[in-house]
Amino acid sequence: MIIFYDIPSNLPVKAWSPSTWKTRYLLNLKGLPYRTEWVEYPDIAGLLKSFALPPTEPDDPLLPYTLPAIYDPKTKRAVAESAVIAAYLDDEYPETPAVIPKETRAFHAAFQYAFRATVQSAIAPLFLPRQLPCLTPASQPYFRCTREQMFGAKMEDICPPSKWAMQWAEIERAFGVVAGWLDGASDGRVTFLGGATSALSHADLSIAGWLLWMQFVVGKESEEWKAVERWHGGRWRNLLDVLEPYFDHSR
Amino acid sequence: MIIFYDIPSNLPVKAWSPSTWKTRYLLNLKGLPYRTEWVEYPDIAGLLKSFALPPTEPDDPLLPYTLPAIYDPKTKRAVAESAVIAAYLDDEYPETPAVIPKETRAFHAAFQYAFRATVQSAIAPLFLPRQLPCLTPASQPYFRCTREQMFGAKMEDICPPSKWAMQWAEIERAFGVVAGWLDGASDGRVTFLGGATSALSHADLSIAGWLLWMQFVVGKESEEWKAVERWHGGRWRNLLDVLEPYFDHSR
Structure with a gap:
């Protein structure tokens, strides 16, 4: 196992x-x-x-x-x-679904670079400080120390509540760039790999991982999360719905 | 036709x-x-x-x-x-080689974003000013005017010869990022699409288009170009060699 x-x-x-x-x-x-x-x-x-x-x-x-x-x-x-x-x-385990088909490995690396430069860099300032109290006492001091060095600022000053609305706009804009990449594909799919394969890719799982984090931190019933669910034609909510069968966190 | x-x-x-x-x-x-x-x-x-x-x-x-x-x-x-x-x-024309297989369309868009943020933005300051005298008289004033607005600087001040070495280092570093994406693929291929297809992708043609421009402006026999040919294990020279059969500019 x-x-x-x-x-x-x-x-x-x-x-x-x-x-x-x-x-x-x-x-x-x-x-x-x-x-x-x-x-x-x-x-x-x-x-x-x-x-x-x-x-x-x-x-x-x-x-x-x-x-x-x-x-x-x-x-x-x-x-x-x-x-x-x-x-x-x-x-x-070639008998299981492939998420990085060989012909997409270099493309996945380019995606990772582009996703980090857009969505991840927009999410971090708002969500790292809000993640801190959700961590266990054993992890909090290390998390605070490394992230404060990363931003060169105290956790409380990285993105105070007065700046949340502005940062949410930045996050929505960044997800809009990713939506543009998906719109360029031939059909209105929610997932990244299209065409004949229509399978889930590592890129899809990456986007979903970041969405989950946002949902956990702000709460699934919050107004903040409900706004995300409406972005870009409901695309991101749809992605999490597609992945719902694989949301097992009991093991 | x-x-x-x-x-x-x-x-x-x-x-x-x-x-x-x-x-x-x-x-x-x-x-x-x-x-x-x-x-x-x-x-x-x-x-x-x-x-x-x-x-x-x-x-x-x-x-x-x-x-x-x-x-x-x-x-x-x-x-x-x-x-x-x-x-x-x-x-x-489905009987011709596909360069953006459907399952890579969204990935191609992400590649385009990442390539623009790395290589293209590094090349532009050095090469736009050096391209100007290579254009026809009918295009030069328009090219100068739009590019000077883009950079907020006179063509002659965007990247003067005293800064060329520094900008070349920046360009080499940016191509190194792209080389990293390709190294993540499973074999030592020169081209972007790998695995079973092993075909040329639009991403490969994009990289090659930028390489050609660099070669035209500095001259194929220049020391500047010969240095590019040595970068990253000769990978970029190899890409142009692979595309040599399609370098027809007579039509």
Whole structure:
């Protein structure tokens, strides 16, 4: 049984991280047996080093080691970083749905760059400070310290409530850019891979992971989330609906 | 016979524009019969409007109408913008090689965003000023005026020779990001689409179009170009070599 390393929160759905949700969705989608091992922030680097894994973000001196990671007893291999894990599972379990078909691997990397430059950079200032109180006491000091260094500001000053409306507009604009990429595809699909395959891609799971995080932090019944559900023709709500069968967080 | 609208220069290879070369490569790759009609810069907007085409860059008040464009007498349709043209030709001539397979259309749009944010924005300051004297007298004043507005600076001040080395380093760094996307693919391919298809994509033609422009402006025998050929394991030189059979500029 695959061991899936995830970061705990004190939210009702313990799993919260947009990056680890990409892999949790994927394991559920592929139907592979797994169990979660919860890792607090200060323990991530030590865990990955214990597997002799290289840094997942070698160019980031602040956060060189990140989750998700998995350990697969079948091959006795540990693998970290959601796209690398997806490619590994596609290769190792070819009987399960492929989320990064080989001809899209370089395109997935370009997508990742473009998505980080648009949506992720717009989400971070509003959501990192609001995530802090949702983390466990064991992770909060580490999270605060690293993110304050990242922004060069106190958590409370990164995006105070007076700036929320402006930042929400920025997030909506960024999701609009991604909607434009999808509109360029031939039909009105909610998912990223189109045409004959019509399958779910790692890009779809990535977008969904970030949407889930937003939903967890603001609350599914909040006005903030209901506004997101109306954006761009309901496209993002539809994506989460499509992925609902893979929203298992009990394991 | 398809009419292909291109922008002339006074360089030995009359065709020079990175954007129109994407379509020229494509017409040659697909083996479709075409002839070039040369359009000077000040005449582009009028031409596209005469076909009742919407702006190719609706969000850019400075340059809303751009080439390439084609007119296809078979369907009596005019089509503008290289990715739109590629999708049109893929759909209309399914017996020719597809460069934007349907399942990669949204990915191509994300690639375009990421490539513009990396390589194109690094190339522009160094190459737009050096392109100016290579244009015909009919296009030079328009080109100067629009590009000086774009940068908010005189052509001669955008990137003077004292800054060339610094800008070349920036361009090499940007191509390194793209090389990283390709390295993430499973094998050491020179082209963007991998795996089972191993075909040329519109993304490959886009990269090649920009490389060609660099080569034309600095000269194929220059030290500047020879350095580019050595970057990232010779990958970019290899891409142009792969496309050499489609480098027909005589039509």
